[in-house]
Amino acid sequence: MYEKIRFLPSGDCNLIMEFGKEINPQINNQIRKIINLLEKDRIHGLIEWIPTYRSILFTYNPSIVSFNSIIEFLQELENIKDEISFSPPLVTEIPTVYGGEYGPDLTYVAQHNGLSIEDVIAIHSGTDYLIYMLGFTPGFPYLGGMSEKIATPRLESPREKITGGSVGIAANQTGIYPIGSPGGWQLIGKTPVRLFDPQLEEPFLLKAGDYLRFVPVNIEEYTEICEKLVTGEYRVKRYPQQRDGERLG
Amino acid sequence: MNTGSRDILNKEMVNGLDKKIIIENPGMLTTVQDKGRFGFQRFGMPVAGAMDAFAMQTANVIVGNNRNEAVIEITFPGFALTFSGKGYAGITGADLGASLNGREIKPWQSFEFRTGDRLVFASLKKGSRAYLAIVGGIDVPLVMGSRSTYLRGKIGGFEGRKLLKGDILLCGKTEQYRALGTISLPEEFIPDYGKREVRVVLGPQDDCFTKEEIDKFLSSTYKVTNQNDRMGYRLEGPLIKHSMGPDIISDGIAPGAIQIPGHGQPIIMLADRQTTGGYTKLANVISVDLSLIAQLMYGDSVKFKKVSLEEAQRLYIEQEGCLLKMIKYVEDEFRKI
Numbered sequence: 001m002y003e004k005i006r007f008l009p010s011g012d013c014n015l016i017m018e019f020g021k022e023i024n025p026q027i028n029n030q031i032r033k034i035i036n037l038l039e040k041d042r043i044h045g046l047i048e049w050i051p052t053y054r055s056i057l058f059t060y061n062p063s064i065v066s067f068n069s070i071i072e073f074l075q076e077l078e079n080i081k082d083e084i085s086f087s088p089p090l091v092t093e094i095p096t097v098y099g100g101e102y103g104p105d106l107t108y109v110a111q112h113n114g115l116s117i118e119d120v121i122a123i124h125s126g127t128d129y130l131i132y133m134l135g136f137t138p139g140f141p142y143l144g145g146m147s148e149k150i151a152t153p154r155l156e157s158p159r160e161k162i163t164g165g166s167v168g169i170a171a172n173q174t175g176i177y178p179i180g181s182p183g184g185w186q187l188i189g190k191t192p193v194r195l196f197d198p199q200l201e202e203p204f205l206l207k208a209g210d211y212l213r214f215v216p217v218n219i220e221e222y223t224e225i226c227e228k229l230v231t232g233e234y235r236v237k238r239y240p241q242q243r244d245g246e247r248l249g
Numbered sequence: 250m251n252t253g254s255r256d257i258l259n260k261e262m263v264n265g266l267d268k269k270i271i272i273e274n275p276g277m278l279t280t281v282q283d284k285g286r287f288g289f290q291r292f293g294m295p296v297a298g299a300m301d302a303f304a305m306q307t308a309n310v311i312v313g314n315n316r317n318e319a320v321i322e323i324t325f326p327g328f329a330l331t332f333s334g335k336g337y338a339g340i341t342g343a344d345l346g347a348s349l350n351g352r353e354i355k356p357w358q359s360f361e362f363r364t365g366d367r368l369v370f371a372s373l374k375k376g377s378r379a380y381l382a383i384v385g386g387i388d389v390p391l392v393m394g395s396r397s398t399y400l401r402g403k404i405g406g407f408e409g410r411k412l413l414k415g416d417i418l419l420c421g422k423t424e425q426y427r428a429l430g431t432i433s434l435p436e437e438f439i440p441d442y443g444k445r446e447v448r449v450v451l452g453p454q455d456d457c458f459t460k461e462e463i464d465k466f467l468s469s470t471y472k473v474t475n476q477n478d479r480m481g482y483r484l485e486g487p488l489i490k491h492s493m494g495p496d497i498i499s500d501g502i503a504p505g506a507i508q509i510p511g512h513g514q515p516i517i518m519l520a521d522r523q524t525t526g527g528y529t530k531l532a533n534v535i536s537v538d539l540s541l542i543a544q545l546m547y548g549d550s551v552k553f554k555k556v557s558l559e560e561a562q563r564l565y566i567e568q569e570g571c572l573l574k575m576i577k578y579v580e581d582e583f584r585k586i
Contacts, residue, residue, distance in 0.1 A: 047288075048290055204294075
């Protein structure tokens with residue numbers, strides 16, 4: 001993490017607030033605090049923001065607010081943020097059916113790591129994963145915190161079509177495909193929950209700075225959730241993060 | 250047109266409803282666009298929206314619409330449609346050889362249409378993207394606050410896709426328009442698409458390149474390759490070397506960002522760009538010159554000129570002033586009619 005935050009112009013309508021040049025939970029926590037404050041109150045002319053592993057990009061209208069005024073505003077947030085107590089990040093439960101046709105590569109992941117299938121499921125579903133950022137495709141979460149014990153290289157030749165909801169592993173990362181797309185991740189399971197639905201008032205399920213946790217379900221439970229999703233009866237489980245999986249700064 | 254049907258059309262005109270366009274030939278790539286989908290980039294949702302935002306707004310202004318109504322973005326000639334109903338439409342942006350029932354329609358002007366009129370874009374004269382606005386706007390559902398088509402995500406616009414033969418689009422649902430006649434914009438409001446010098450602001454990762462490499466980028470001529478679409482343009486020219494390698498920890502991508510990946514050839518990120526990426530960004534095309542980029546095509550050459558952030562923002566504010574002046578000009582013209 002930098003001693004002093006950097007502000008960099010990114011064209012005439014965007015600027016980057018850069019906290020460091022590495023991926024770590026401390027930086028993510030700094031970013032989460034700034035964004036929490038922004039959501040309550042923000043300077044006129046600031047349009048939106050993109051949090052990433054190590055920075056926030058701000059989009060603004062330079063005919064309303066100047067580059068320097070935005071920086072002053074952000075520095076003010078930076079100065080007050082450590083004196084404010086924030087509510088803890090939320091954990092969203094992602095019900096996941098592991099293996100079989102839903103996770104065709106689960107056996108390979110187990111073999112590759114010298115583990116049983118049950119071990120892989122226990123390790124994968126035994127952690128709260130920090131959502132560092134969303135990107136790549138709408139709603140795709142970049143997660144941190146997967147155990148090295150289940151790390152597995154990508155497929156040598158990517159699949160042409162992976163359906164939305166597929167849960168996969170690529171090297172030491174895990175993730176969920178929000179929408180159908182090609183991809184080379186090892187598929188270990190599938191969630192019925194939709195990470196992205198443009199018709200909803202809140203189209204995205206997840207938010208950078210929060211956590212998610214995979215919860216194993218069987219095929220009957222999976223089917224039941226699918227049915228409840230159709231009738232609108234299903235609500236994902238969400239609760240404040242309490243575990244001390246990753247030390248926050 | 251017989252008088253009987255005209256009476257019916259007049260009634261429809263009063264209602265401000267039931268104007269339609271029927272796509273006869275979709276051309277290469279025709280989509281519904283507005284200014285774009287803002288507020289969801291933090292969830293990984295690209296902005297999309299018109300590639301040439303100035304031309305999109307101008308098209309709306311000359312038919313009396315609010316300037317961010319949905320319009321049709323037409324890429325290259327080939328597009329043809331038939332109107333149903335009566336009203337005004339306007340064309341801006343590229344000159345793609347438009348004609349209404351065989352009569353030439355130059356860009357930067359509006360015209361009146363009636364049921365059965367056929368609008369054809371037949372030849373590539375200048376630029377590559379034309380905008381067609383129709384009084385009252387193109388009536389497609391708002392998705393996450395915008396009517397723009399995001400092709401890769403299959404959302405927004407008309408069924409989340411490019412237009413196809415036989416599609417019927419409703420227009421003119423919005424009754425907040427002021428068109429009372431046709432407009433032909435004076436020269437002062439029309440951009441010079443022939444300009445091949447595009448201005449940039451350096452950064453955010455210009456510190457990943459030596460001064461020599463930055464000078465090389467700013468003094469060379471680059472050509473647009475055939476890998477160009479609404480997401481971005483890959484350029485070809487002198488290779489730009491990194492001081493410390495091409496990859497950075499991902500950060501956000503602004504419109505017009507010029508990425509230099511490992512192969513050393515610049516890529517300009519445009520309307521449908523992904524929200525985040527892990528390549529160094531040497532510079533950023535200034536907002537007012539994104540229109541010039543939007544009108545380039547395969548084989549066109551372009552040079553980059555460095556300007557200060559202050560200059561880029563002065564030009565942005567100046568263009569905003571130009572649009573406001575144009576809106577006033579059009580309203581004054583309508584008053585004369």
